[in-house]
Amino acid sequence: xxxxxxxxxxxxxxxxxxxxxxxxxxxxxxxxxxxxxxxxxxxxxxxxxxxxxxxxxxxxxxxxxxxxxxxxxxxxxxxxxxxxxxxxxxxxxxxxxxxxxxxxxxxxxxxxx
Amino acid sequence: xxxxxxxxxxxxxxxxxxxxxxxxxxxxxxxxxxxxxxxxxxxxxxxxxxxxxxxxxxxxxxxxxxxxxxxxxxxxxxxxxxxxxxxxxxxxxxxxxxxxxxxxxxxxxxxxxxxx
Numbered sequence: 001x002x003x004x005x006x007x008x009x010x011x012x013x014x015x016x017x018x019x020x021x022x023x024x025x026x027x028x029x030x031x032x033x034x035x036x037x038x039x040x041x042x043x044x045x046x047x048x049x050x051x052x053x054x055x056x057x058x059x060x061x062x063x064x065x066x067x068x069x070x071x072x073x074x075x076x077x078x079x080x081x082x083x084x085x086x087x088x089x090x091x092x093x094x095x096x097x098x099x100x101x102x103x104x105x106x107x108x109x110x111x112x113x
Numbered sequence: 114x115x116x117x118x119x120x121x122x123x124x125x126x127x128x129x130x131x132x133x134x135x136x137x138x139x140x141x142x143x144x145x146x147x148x149x150x151x152x153x154x155x156x157x158x159x160x161x162x163x164x165x166x167x168x169x170x171x172x173x174x175x176x177x178x179x180x181x182x183x184x185x186x187x188x189x190x191x192x193x194x195x196x197x198x199x200x201x202x203x204x205x206x207x208x209x210x211x212x213x214x215x216x217x218x219x220x221x222x223x224x225x226x227x228x229x
Contacts, residue, residue, distance in 0.1 A: 006155075009153070025184050032216075034217070034218075036218075036220075040223060041222075041223075042118075043203060043220035043221055043222045043223055044156075044203070044218070044220045044224075045203075045220075046218075049159065049217060090155060092218075097162070097165050099144060099209065100146065100158055100161055100171065100219060101158075102158075103148075103155045103156040103157075104155055105153060105154060105155035106155050
């Protein structure tokens, strides 16, 4: 069965610092991969997605993620974090022939000025 | 364009009471989902629907029922609420891609349910 692991429960960075949030998935074939962001009290918003093609995908708000098949990873990155990026981030995986997404447990990002 | 709308946004129930959460989407999406979100556990799929009149169980379906009588609406019911069902519930919708797989999910703002 497919699964998603986000190893970091909580990450704290300084404003302006670079950011990398880890996501590892388990699935035999090529998955579809998503990153969502959730601000406090809000629903989830899509940051970016990978279906096929270029393994480096760009998203909204200056985020990018790289699909690495050999490492079963889809890590989210941002070169310079802003205080408004403080939120919870979820990685999700779907697969061909399935009609639902499986979410990781999330990483809470805290940004210090 | 409202997107995905959930009602109510907040509700407090006593153990054993019943209630229904309503999800409505105006994007003509085929697929709809109900997730629950609990601290440290991420989002877990309760039930989902791939079309009007069809429903299927997700990871944590026990204690919940759903109905999709109209394409735009997806109802989540709790017949006899328990404190373990205290959670934030999210509805989402999507369009299917080729090969019966789901694309991007569009989420509602959530419904916070407390069971005393």
